[in-house]
Amino acid sequence: NAGVTQTPKFRVLKTGQSMTLLCAQDMNHEYMYWYRQDPGMGLRLIHYSVGEGTTAKGEVPDGYNVSRLKKQNFLLGLESAAPSQTSVYFCASSYRDTSNQPQHFGDGTRLSIL
Amino acid sequence: AQKITQTQPGMFVQEKEAVTLDCTYDTSDPSYGLFWYKQPSSGEMIFLIYQGSYDQQNATEGRYSLNFQKARKSANLVISASQLGDSAMYFCAMRKGSRDNQGGKLIFGQGTELSVKP
DSSP, X not given: OOOXXXXXXXXXEOTTOOEXXXXXXXXXXXXXEXXXXXXXXXXXXXXXXXXXXXXXXXXXXXXXXXXXSSTTEEEEEESSOOGGGOEEEEEEEESOOSTTOOOEEOXXXXXXXX | OOEEEOOOSXXXXXXXXXXEXXXXXXXXXXXXXXXXXXXXXXOOOEEEEEXXXXXXXXXXXXXXXXXEETTTTEEEEEEOSOOGGGOEEEEEEEEEOSSSSTTTOEEEOOOEEEEEEO
16 A cells, blocks of 8 residues: 655755655545645645646745646656755645545655755 | 644653643634644654544544644644554644635644653
Protein backbone atom coordinates (compact mmCIF):
# COMPACT_ATOMS: atom_id res chain seq x y z
CA ASN A 1 0.00 0.00 0.00
CA ALA A 2 2.20 2.82 -1.32
CA GLY A 3 -0.15 5.82 -0.84
CA VAL A 4 1.92 8.97 -1.37
CA THR A 5 5.57 8.52 -2.31
CA GLN A 6 8.14 11.31 -2.33
CA THR A 7 11.57 11.22 -3.92
CA PRO A 8 14.24 11.93 -2.92
CA LYS A 9 14.14 11.61 0.87
CA PHE A 10 17.22 13.74 1.46
CA ARG A 11 19.15 16.19 -0.66
CA VAL A 12 21.87 18.77 -0.17
CA LEU A 13 22.19 21.56 -2.71
CA LYS A 14 24.45 24.53 -3.20
CA THR A 15 22.98 28.00 -3.50
CA GLY A 16 21.88 28.63 -7.06
CA GLN A 17 21.43 24.99 -8.05
CA SER A 18 18.14 23.68 -9.29
CA MET A 19 16.25 20.50 -8.52
CA THR A 20 12.87 18.82 -8.75
CA LEU A 21 11.03 16.97 -6.03
CA LEU A 22 8.69 14.25 -7.20
CA CYS A 23 5.44 13.23 -5.57
CA ALA A 24 3.43 10.23 -6.76
CA GLN A 25 0.12 8.96 -5.41
CA ASP A 26 -1.70 5.77 -6.29
CA MET A 27 -5.08 6.58 -4.72
CA ASN A 28 -6.57 8.32 -7.78
CA HIS A 29 -6.87 11.56 -5.81
CA GLU A 30 -7.76 14.75 -7.65
CA TYR A 31 -6.19 17.17 -5.20
CA MET A 32 -2.48 17.39 -4.46
CA TYR A 33 -0.45 19.77 -2.30
CA TRP A 34 3.08 20.78 -1.48
CA TYR A 35 3.84 22.04 2.03
CA ARG A 36 7.02 23.07 3.75
CA GLN A 37 7.71 22.50 7.42
CA ASP A 38 9.95 24.84 9.34
CA PRO A 39 10.77 24.69 13.07
CA GLY A 40 8.08 26.26 15.24
CA MET A 41 5.84 27.13 12.28
CA GLY A 42 3.88 24.01 11.46
CA LEU A 43 3.28 23.28 7.78
CA ARG A 44 2.60 25.96 5.19
CA LEU A 45 1.12 25.51 1.74
CA ILE A 46 3.43 26.26 -1.19
CA HIS A 47 1.36 25.25 -4.24
CA TYR A 48 -1.57 23.00 -4.89
CA SER A 49 -3.42 21.33 -7.75
CA VAL A 50 -7.12 20.60 -8.11
CA GLY A 51 -6.66 18.21 -11.01
CA GLU A 52 -4.46 17.11 -13.88
CA GLY A 53 -3.06 20.07 -15.77
CA THR A 54 -3.95 22.64 -13.09
CA THR A 55 -1.82 24.35 -10.46
CA ALA A 56 -2.30 27.30 -8.12
CA LYS A 57 -0.31 29.29 -5.57
CA GLY A 58 -0.55 28.72 -1.85
CA GLU A 59 0.72 30.82 1.03
CA VAL A 60 4.45 30.75 0.29
CA PRO A 61 4.91 30.18 -3.47
CA ASP A 62 7.91 32.43 -4.17
CA GLY A 63 10.96 30.61 -5.49
CA TYR A 64 9.03 27.46 -6.42
CA ASN A 65 7.27 26.15 -9.49
CA VAL A 66 5.04 23.13 -9.90
CA SER A 67 3.60 20.94 -12.62
CA ARG A 68 0.88 18.31 -12.77
CA LEU A 69 1.10 16.72 -16.19
CA LYS A 70 -0.31 13.42 -14.96
CA LYS A 71 -2.99 12.95 -12.33
CA GLN A 72 -0.82 10.78 -10.14
CA ASN A 73 2.27 13.02 -10.14
CA PHE A 74 2.92 16.47 -8.71
CA LEU A 75 6.38 17.98 -9.17
CA LEU A 76 7.92 20.78 -7.14
CA GLY A 77 10.81 22.66 -8.69
CA LEU A 78 13.40 25.00 -7.27
CA GLU A 79 14.97 26.96 -10.14
CA SER A 80 17.70 28.68 -8.12
CA ALA A 81 17.94 27.32 -4.60
CA ALA A 82 18.45 29.72 -1.69
CA PRO A 83 19.41 28.96 1.95
CA SER A 84 15.93 30.17 3.02
CA GLN A 85 14.51 27.15 1.21
CA THR A 86 16.20 24.76 3.61
CA SER A 87 13.23 22.88 4.99
CA VAL A 88 11.32 19.63 5.09
CA TYR A 89 8.93 19.34 2.17
CA PHE A 90 5.75 17.32 2.31
CA CYS A 91 3.46 16.28 -0.48
CA ALA A 92 -0.15 15.43 0.29
CA SER A 93 -3.19 14.30 -1.63
CA SER A 94 -6.92 14.27 -1.06
CA TYR A 95 -9.90 12.74 -2.85
CA ARG A 96 -11.90 15.95 -2.55
CA ASP A 97 -11.37 19.46 -1.19
CA THR A 98 -14.26 19.29 1.26
CA SER A 99 -13.73 19.93 4.94
CA ASN A 100 -14.38 16.32 5.96
CA GLN A 101 -11.63 14.78 3.85
CA PRO A 102 -8.23 14.14 5.45
CA GLN A 103 -5.11 14.71 3.45
CA HIS A 104 -2.67 11.83 3.08
CA PHE A 105 0.97 12.73 3.36
CA GLY A 106 4.20 11.36 1.98
CA ASP A 107 7.17 10.77 4.24
CA GLY A 108 8.78 14.10 3.43
CA THR A 109 11.95 15.33 1.72
CA ARG A 110 14.63 16.90 3.88
CA LEU A 111 16.36 19.57 1.79
CA SER A 112 19.43 21.54 2.83
CA ILE A 113 20.74 24.49 0.83
CA LEU A 114 24.33 25.45 1.57
CA ALA B 1 -8.28 34.99 9.07
CA GLN B 2 -8.16 31.36 10.00
CA LYS B 3 -5.75 30.28 12.66
CA ILE B 4 -4.86 27.27 14.77
CA THR B 5 -3.16 27.73 18.13
CA GLN B 6 -1.41 25.04 20.13
CA THR B 7 -0.13 26.62 23.32
CA GLN B 8 1.84 23.65 24.68
CA PRO B 9 5.23 23.36 22.97
CA GLY B 10 6.04 20.25 25.01
CA MET B 11 4.21 17.85 27.29
CA PHE B 12 5.25 14.92 29.48
CA VAL B 13 3.03 12.04 30.51
CA GLN B 14 3.60 8.86 32.44
CA GLU B 15 3.08 5.63 30.57
CA LYS B 16 -0.49 4.28 30.92
CA GLU B 17 -1.88 7.67 31.96
CA ALA B 18 -4.17 9.87 29.86
CA VAL B 19 -3.02 13.17 28.37
CA THR B 20 -4.82 16.10 26.75
CA LEU B 21 -3.23 18.19 24.02
CA ASP B 22 -4.81 21.59 23.56
CA CYS B 23 -5.94 23.17 20.30
CA THR B 24 -7.93 26.32 19.74
CA TYR B 25 -9.02 27.61 16.36
CA ASP B 26 -10.34 30.76 14.81
CA THR B 27 -12.63 30.88 11.80
CA SER B 28 -15.76 32.67 10.71
CA ASP B 29 -16.83 29.87 8.36
CA PRO B 30 -19.72 27.70 9.51
CA SER B 31 -18.37 24.62 7.74
CA TYR B 32 -14.95 23.30 8.64
CA GLY B 33 -13.13 20.18 9.65
CA LEU B 34 -10.61 19.69 12.43
CA PHE B 35 -7.86 17.11 12.20
CA TRP B 36 -5.06 15.79 14.35
CA TYR B 37 -1.87 14.41 12.89
CA LYS B 38 1.00 12.60 14.58
CA GLN B 39 4.60 13.09 13.47
CA PRO B 40 7.03 10.61 15.03
CA SER B 41 10.77 11.20 15.01
CA SER B 42 10.97 9.33 11.69
CA GLY B 43 9.19 12.31 10.14
CA GLU B 44 6.05 11.04 8.47
CA MET B 45 2.66 12.67 9.06
CA ILE B 46 0.02 10.23 10.29
CA PHE B 47 -3.67 11.14 10.29
CA LEU B 48 -5.26 10.32 13.65
CA ILE B 49 -8.76 11.72 13.99
CA TYR B 50 -11.30 14.07 12.41
CA GLN B 51 -14.12 16.22 13.78
CA GLY B 52 -16.64 18.05 11.62
CA SER B 53 -18.06 21.43 12.63
CA TYR B 54 -21.60 20.08 12.46
CA ASP B 55 -20.91 16.86 14.32
CA GLN B 56 -22.94 16.59 17.51
CA GLN B 57 -20.77 13.94 19.12
CA ASN B 58 -17.07 13.97 19.89
CA ALA B 59 -14.99 11.86 17.55
CA THR B 60 -13.22 8.75 18.83
CA GLU B 61 -10.65 6.45 17.20
CA GLY B 62 -9.32 3.74 19.47
CA ARG B 63 -7.30 5.43 22.23
CA TYR B 64 -7.77 8.84 20.63
CA SER B 65 -10.72 11.08 21.28
CA LEU B 66 -11.41 14.65 20.40
CA ASN B 67 -12.96 16.96 23.00
CA PHE B 68 -14.82 19.37 20.72
CA GLN B 69 -16.21 22.51 22.33
CA LYS B 70 -17.59 24.58 19.49
CA ALA B 71 -18.61 27.63 21.51
CA ARG B 72 -15.09 27.88 22.93
CA LYS B 73 -13.53 27.02 19.55
CA SER B 74 -11.43 24.28 21.01
CA ALA B 75 -10.64 20.80 19.72
CA ASN B 76 -8.41 19.08 22.24
CA LEU B 77 -6.94 15.65 21.59
CA VAL B 78 -7.18 13.14 24.42
CA ILE B 79 -4.90 10.11 24.37
CA SER B 80 -5.88 7.44 26.85
CA ALA B 81 -3.52 4.84 28.33
CA SER B 82 -0.37 6.44 26.90
CA GLN B 83 2.25 4.18 25.37
CA LEU B 84 5.94 4.77 24.73
CA GLY B 85 5.17 4.74 21.01
CA ASP B 86 2.95 7.80 21.46
CA SER B 87 6.04 9.97 21.91
CA ALA B 88 5.89 12.29 18.90
CA MET B 89 4.96 15.74 17.66
CA TYR B 90 1.21 16.27 17.37
CA PHE B 91 -0.37 18.79 15.03
CA CYS B 92 -3.86 20.18 15.06
CA ALA B 93 -5.13 21.33 11.67
CA MET B 94 -8.25 22.85 10.14
CA ARG B 95 -9.80 22.62 6.71
CA LYS B 96 -12.50 24.94 5.38
CA GLY B 97 -15.48 23.92 3.32
CA SER B 98 -15.01 23.98 -0.42
CA ARG B 99 -15.71 27.67 -1.10
CA ASP B 100 -12.57 29.83 -1.57
CA ASN B 101 -10.50 27.34 0.36
CA GLN B 102 -7.38 27.15 -1.80
CA GLY B 103 -8.13 23.60 -2.82
CA GLY B 104 -9.01 22.62 0.71
CA LYS B 105 -5.63 23.38 2.20
CA LEU B 106 -4.90 22.43 5.77
CA ILE B 107 -4.02 25.16 8.25
CA PHE B 108 -1.69 23.82 10.91
CA GLY B 109 -0.85 24.78 14.44
CA GLN B 110 2.73 24.93 15.66
CA GLY B 111 2.58 21.46 17.17
CA THR B 112 3.00 19.93 20.64
CA GLU B 113 5.83 17.54 21.38
CA LEU B 114 4.65 14.73 23.62
CA SER B 115 7.08 12.62 25.60
CA VAL B 116 5.85 9.47 27.31
CA LYS B 117 7.90 8.40 30.34
CA PRO B 118 8.23 4.73 31.32
